[in-house]
Amino acid sequence: MSFFDDIPEPPQRPRPPRHVPPVWAGPPSDELPAVIAVGQFLHRSEGMVMAAKSVEVFSTGCLFEVVWAVRRSGEKDSEWSLIADQCFNRGGYRLDAEGGRGGALRFGVALPDGRKTxxxxLHPGMFDGSGTVAGPVLMMAGGGGGSANDDELFASSRFWLWPLPLGGDTRVVAQWDDLGMAxxxxxxxxxxxxxxxPKVQKYWAGR
Structure with a gap:
């Protein structure tokens, strides 16, 4: 008999209740989205390119993916370092003298029914625990970035829109004054x- 054969099994730990985030907070974790290729430039200049890459459609909303690249020209090291910081942080951490976001990346949508966000x-109900939020809601939902050399930067960001806009075209709007994009x-x-x-697929049958 092995030393370990008569050691009793540990007791079962109680399973915590399953956390279900509110629908406005992000895409369902148990769905395979239907993907729409957009492939349209939002901005093209000598120093910067931004494009709307794709839309992932879920049952409750959709994820927009935006990509951009910045190319160095005659910037000093200190100037290029500032541009890199703005590029990778989406410009979101730089505040102006009045406490605003200055020339940071701005992203919005105009829905078919005339609403925009x-x-x-920030919407009432997001942080007060009430759980009641009136849409539409648009939130940054991750992204990435990198650089293969000292002359170019590449980055991306995804934006979650709730609810799913149907009944007409949706306009995606972007502005980034700090990087020269009107x-x-x-x-x-x-x-x-x-x-x-209708092409969105659930991971688990019957749920």
Whole structure:
């Protein structure tokens, strides 16, 4: 008999209740989205490119993916370091003298019914525990970035929009004054969103 054979099994630990985040806070964790390729430039200049890459459609909302690249020209090391910080932090940590976000990245959407919202718009109910939030809600939902050399930077960001906009085209709007990008926009086809919605797949049958 092995030394370990007669050691009793540890007692079962109680399972904590399953946390279900509110629908406005992000995409469902148990769905395979339908993906719409957008592939449209929002901005192209000698020093910067930004493009709307794709839309991931879920049953409750959608994720927009935006990518950008910045190319160095004659910037000093200190100037390039500041640009890199703005690029990777989405400009969100630089405050101006009045406490605003200055020329940071701004991102918003205009819905088919005339409503609009931005990624910096805080809604009543988000943090007071009531759980009641009136849409539309747009939130930054992750991203990444990197650099293969000292002359180019690449980054991306995803934005979660709730609820899923149907019934017409949705306009995606971006502006980044610090990097020389004036307000620009691109239309996401309402027909494509409507066609994609039934293609969303649940991970688990019967749920």
């Amino acid at each position: 931005t990624a910096s718009h 307000e620009v926009s691109v239309l996401i086809s309402g027909e494509q969103l409507t066609a994609a919605a």
